Amino acid sequence: MPHTADVAIEVWGRDLAELFVHAAQGMFSLAVTIEPGAAVSASREVALSAPDWETLLVDWLNELLALQDEHHEAYVDFEVSLPAPGQLRARLQATQAYRLNVAIKAATFHDLSITRDEQGYHTLVVFDV
Numbered sequence: 718m719p720h721t722a723d724v725a726i727e728v729w730g731r732d733l734a735e736l737f738v739h740a741a742q743g744m745f746s747l748a749v750t751i752e753p754g755a756a757v758s759a760s761r762e763v764a765l766s767a768p769d770w771e772t773l774l775v776d777w778l779n780e781l782l783a784l785q786d787e788h789h790e791a792y793v794d795f796e797v798s799l800p801a802p803g804q805l806r807a808r809l810q811a812t813q814a815y816r817l818n819v820a821i822k823a824a825t826f827h828d829l830s831i832t833r834d835e836q837g838y839h840t841l842v843v844f845d846v
Contacts, residue, residue: 722845722846723825723827723843723844723845723846724747724819724821724843724844724846725828725841725842725843725844726740726743726744726747726841726842726844727839727840727841728740728743728839728840728841728842729836729837729838729839730837730838731836731837731838732837732838733770733799733831733838734797734798734799735797735837735838736774736831736837736838736839736840737773737774737777737795737797737799737805737807738795738796738797740774740777740778740840740842741777741778741781741792741795741797742795743842744778744781744782744821744824744842744844745781745791745792745793747818747819747821747844748785748791748817748818748819748820748821749791749815749816749817749818750815750816750818751791751793751812751814751815752812752814752815752816755793755812755814755815756812756814757793757794757810757811757812758790758811758812758813758814759788759790759810759811760808760809760810760811761784761788761792761808761809761811762806762807762808762809763777763780763781763784763805763806763807763808763809764804764805764806764807765777765780765804765805766803766804766805767803768803769803770802770803770831771826771829771830771831771840772803773803773804773805774824774829774831774840774842775824775825775826775829777805777807778824778842778844779823779824781809782821782822782823782824784809788811789813790811790812790813790815791811791812791813791815792809792810792811793810793811793812794809794810795807795808795809795810796808796809819846820846821844821845821846822844822845822846823844823845824842824843824844825843825844825845827843828841828843829841829842829843
């Protein structure tokens with residue numbers, strides 16, 4: 718019988734853009750294993766907006782999952798900018814040389830709260846797998 722489960726990662730960043738990069742890197746480190754020496758096969762651009770940072774983070778991660786599913790590729794490099802509150806612009810580098818480890822269905826809002834301290838930003842991201 719199919720079983721729904723969750724897996725979570727803790728994410729830190731000196732600033733919000735770095736937090737978003739680290740969240741994407743963490744998600745893909747769970748989901749896939751990149752083949753050694755994998756070549757970049759595509760570059761993609763993403764532009765998103767949302768009413769708050771938490772929604773933008775969930776939208777960002779879910780957009781990456783949708784792109785992965787659509788193009789059958791994994792993302793290995795992320796350049797993220799946050800030009801205004803609730804806005805994200807990103808350039809992604811992709812490879813098709815990967816093996817799927819965990820099928821992540823979606824990033825969720827479960828226990829999601831981005832906090833700031835003297836070291837930067839921190840959050841816990843829960844994924845539905």
